[in-house]
Amino acid sequence: MGGGLAGLQLAHAFCTDGSFSSKSIAIIEPRELNTNDKRWSYWEKGIGKWDHLVSSKWPCGRFVSQYGDLKLKMGGYIYKSVQSIDFYNHLTDFLKDFPNVKFINDKVTEVNTDIYTIDTDSSSFKADYIFDSRPSSQFGRSVASGTSNLIHQHFKGWVIKTEAAVFNTDEFTMMDFTAKFKDTCSFIYILPYSKNEALIEMTFFTPKINFDGEYDELLKMYISKTLKVDFFEIIEVEKGDIPMTDFPFQNYNKEHYLKIGTGGGWVKGSTGYSFKRAEKFVEQIIRNLKQGRPLDSNLYKSRFMWYDKIFLRVLKNYNHLGEKVFFKLYSRNPHTLIFKFLDEETNPGEELKILGSLFSLQFIKSIFKN
Template sequence: MQDDNHFDYLIIGNGLAGLQLALELSKDPFFKTYTIGLIDPSNKSENDKTWSFWEQGQGKFDAIVEKVWHTAKFESAEVSLTLPLKEYDYKTIRSIEFYNWAKKELSAKDNFKFILDTVQNIEEADGIKVVGDHQSYSANHVFDSRVPKEFYAKESHYTLIHQHFKGWIIETESACFQPEAFTMMDYRFQYKDSTSFIYVLPFSETKALVEYTFFTPFLVETEVYEEALKNYLKTEYQLSNFQILETEVGNIPMTDFPFWNYHTENITKIGTGGGWVKGSTGYSFKHTEKHVAKIIENIKAKKSPSHQLFKKKFKFYDKIFLKVLHDENEKGVWIFESFYSKNSIRTMFRFLDEETTFSEDLGIMKSLFSMAFIKAFFKVLFKS
């Protein structure tokens, strides 16, 4: 008799990583006889975030993309850039559209099961037992997106930059936005010599996501974000009256914490809990897509799912960048000014996608060459 609470694979967390992994498993005929459970305390019925990413040509998620841009802007007190993206598209997806689409796709598969429960712990003594609030489950392998408890306990041992933000999706009565270009970073409204900037995604002439973002070792009060947003809208668009349709808040860890050390033979850490968020940028959407593809490749090759998920040189680069931001946070404006003004879009995106050759890496390093990076390099080197 088949145990309804036993699965070949159990995915803990129906966020970006868990659902992308499930979707790819569902598409591959290799896994059509595998039973796969997805467990999460939420039914994912709300729009809780916005994912933006660049890619070339058509992508897997074009059917649910909210908006595509072909031009980016960068602003600071010293630099004003308009950057044609050329062969790249910058795309945005609302999380609710992704959740609904993924649930519809997976619910149509007989070998997938959604479970509404909160996981308390995993026991590996005799097989794999996943203990939830409501009941327990067993699996041959678990993909776990929860952040390891050790991350919070050992936080001080590693470099941590908080990418924290608050944004509003606003609508205006009259046309004021230019929807053909988005603003990647506007540093003219930075907070007390910190790496903080405004990010704008104009969906139409009257609707946009306007977000105030920090890359800092510290956090701020809610009022700081809101005052900056109001000031920006009044200064740049002469807006004092507008309707806030949605509010988005978050705190993404940008860190060199070794999440990958928490894999076991039967548990693979994924998503934020697996270190899939790029340490130096906080970007995760396309990196998740790549990691999912590698996991599936590994399984089919009878290797550990976590085999060679990361490229060590880029983890080293991220450590250096994070160290600079941590020790000299005010240098962030100069870093991004240099990065965007001295490199081509193709080189920058390839570098952030971890696809560059070492010669291309040297070009990036040359554009950012400074005493701050030299000091950070040796601090990271000797710490390693």
């Protein structure tokens, strides 16, 4: 298995469950997990499994658009953020205490799912089970042919420090569309860490990535005109691209071979969120192994995959309407229901209410195209 978010969570689960103590676990990862290369944010109620790693959290949120400014009524949900370096350090330190776990700094070159062998640049291994975080080679071809939809969630953010006390530390900004780039679904995302320090991130949901200078230009404009801050220091820069897709990752799983992480469809197609979703997937995999069921049993929920497909097709064909779509979502539904829906924990009646709130000609066309 790989040593990223999904692989480390899965290895942690194997080691904390006594049922797998006799199994040898190899974590094959070409990268050194020693940099703070990202932050994972998520919502959840109550005390969570990773609360000891949470660097910041917010009980309230905002949604801002030309159609209205909404306060998110969290209803007990807390928005939490974990720095990747804290996660990497904690998990690797934890796993090093288990003699049956071995970290291998190498690159996987080939996996044979007929005889369950893994070849790397420098060695070969045989396994009872393989958990593979690499994307399928079919992914790019499927998107290029139009068989699968892909929306890039691409972003650039600055952690800035200001002289004045500017930020409300009790409230994060989920989306602020007042800074959007013309004819795109784009917005500012804000995580305030203190009254004078925050992550300000310019985020796009677009079918293609053909932006560069726009990130900095929009960030500067937002900080100056909306936040009314003239003097600030950039203390950290974050940039990334998260694939939001309906590619059928589950079709490439086998009896003892499972695609995990981004390469296994663990990123939610309609949101790009993965941290909490990975935790749930790992728990289900452990249950499946202990009960003798297929590795991916109950991981993928077909109706939620269908909802994601509709949403992605709308964003692909009507990207300029993204702001209106999200405003309908957040203005016409209880915010706790939205979080529950995006966590795939709603019942069909609740889902019908959500879909009804988004009803439009564009959604009808996308449903029939599916």
